[in-house]
Amino acid sequence: MVMKTQVSNSTSASGTILILGGTGKTGRRVAERLREQAVPVRIASRNSVRSPFDWNDSSTWGGALAGVESVYINYAPDLAIPGATETIQEFVNYAVNSNVRRLVLLSGRGEEEAQHCEQIVQESGLEWTVVRASWFSQNFSEGEFREMVLNGAITLPVAEIPEPFVDVDDIADVAVAALTEDHHNGEVYEVTGPRMLTFRETAQELSRAVGREVTFIPVPKQDFLAGARDSGAPEEIVWLLNYLFETVLDGRNAYISDGVQRALGRQPRDFAVYAEDAALAGAWSM
Numbered sequence: 001m002v003m004k005t006q007v008s009n010s011t012s013a014s015g016t017i018l019i020l021g022g023t024g025k026t027g028r029r030v031a032e033r034l035r036e037q038a039v040p041v042r043i044a045s046r047n048s049v050r051s052p053f054d055w056n057d058s059s060t061w062g063g064a065l066a067g068v069e070s071v072y073i074n075y076a077p078d079l080a081i082p083g084a085t086e087t088i089q090e091f092v093n094y095a096v097n098s099n100v101r102r103l104v105l106l107s108g109r110g111e112e113e114a115q116h117c118e119q120i121v122q123e124s125g126l127e128w129t130v131v132r133a134s135w136f137s138q139n140f141s142e143g144e145f146r147e148m149v150l151n152g153a154i155t156l157p158v159a160e161i162p163e164p165f166v167d168v169d170d171i172a173d174v175a176v177a178a179l180t181e182d183h184h185n186g187e188v189y190e191v192t193g194p195r196m197l198t199f200r201e202t203a204q205e206l207s208r209a210v211g212r213e214v215t216f217i218p219v220p221k222q223d224f225l226a227g228a229r230d231s232g233a234p235e236e237i238v239w240l241l242n243y244l245f246e247t248v249l250d251g252r253n254a255y256i257s258d259g260v261q262r263a264l265g266r267q268p269r270d271f272a273v274y275a276e277d278a279a280l281a282g283a284w285s286m
Contacts, residue, residue: 015069015101016040017179020053025138026106027074029172030179039180042068055087061094070102070179071095073121078240079107079114088117092124102127102185104178106171109134109190110253118188127185129178131171134192134253137274138168140206141283149284152214154203157221157245162196164256167269174263189259194268196254202271209275210284221245 017034021027022043034041044053044064053064055075065071073091075084095103105121107114107130114132121128139145140154148154174191178184197205203216221242228238260268278284 016042016067018042018044018051018064018068018071019074020044020064020072021074021076021106024074024076025136025142025168026171026175027072029168030072030175033172033176034179037176037180055091058090058094061091062098065094065098065100068098068100070104071100072175072179073103073105075106075117077237078111079117080111080243081113081236081240085113085116085120089120092120092126096124096126100126102129102179104129104131104175106175107132108248109192109257110248127182129184129186130188131174131178132188132190132259133171134166134257135163136168136171137165137193137269137271138278140202140275141278142168146283149206149210149214150286152212153217154199154206154214155217155219155224156199157219157224158199158249159218160198160200161249161251162198162201162254163249164192164194164196164253165202165271165274166191166193166260167271167274170260170264170268174260177263184263187263189263190257191259191263192257192268194256194270196256197271205272205275209272209279211279 017039019027019031019041022031023045031041031043042051042064044051046052046054051064052060054060075088079088092103103121103124103126105118105128107118109132118130121130136143140149145154171191174189200216203214206214225238225242228241260266
């Protein structure tokens with residue numbers, strides 16, 4: 001049974017917050033917002049000199065957790081990867097033994113493995129919040145699909161299944177609230193954008209924002225995966241891409257959730273607003 005720790009509704013952040021994945025799409029934004037609030041932040045990563053952290057090397061976890069009050073858990077590359085559940089369980093045990101007070105887990109919608117990881121966090125005995133996100137809008141400007149936009153064609157093995165793409169800035173705002181405010185304890189915030197779009201419709205929105213045509217071209221999944229291998233993607237990433245397109249994008253996530261509204265009291269950012277802002281910032285400058 002999932003237990004909620006009873007706490008007050010006051011803002012409570014005072015101790016150091018550990019950001020795992022602090023240089024990635026969400027972690028970087030979470031760290032920036034916390035620093036703006038003068039909250040002590042520790043960014044841990046494999047390349048960090050001050051706070052080295054490697055999910056595959058538990059000997060690096062103790063130092064990263066020492067003296068930390070709260071942790072933003074952003075598991076890379078994805079909670080669906082085989083072995084992630086066991087790793088999260090081991091890490092949560094470390095966190096408990098390190099006297100961590102609060103965990104905020106970034107999770108994914110429609111992933112059974114991610115839900116197992118959520119349960120581990122929920123049953124830890126610590127304060128917890130789960131931020132369960134849909135597909136990131138920023139995948140088109142900061143991630144895997146940026147080159148496709150630059151090349152004018154989004155080529156993916158996906159049918160006309162709609163997805164409520166979420167802006168990573170909204171995810172960061174929800175995560176920061178959960179890390180710094182007590183009344184988010186025990187909440188699962190399923191965060192999405194305000195409307196659903198097919199990948200063909202996202203191409204149309206991107207065309208308007210970029211000022212040149214971006215088309216959507218469906219391709220056979222095996223051709224897509226072969227292309228990923230040929231471009232040098234690690235086999236773990238190829239496996240994940242196959243999983244996402246075969247499982248997560250089967251229509252199970254074709255609905256809008258109210259996590260942003262419940263956590264922040266405002267509407268989530270629309271994909272068109274994201275695309276316009278990203279274009280103005282030079283995300284797709286040639």
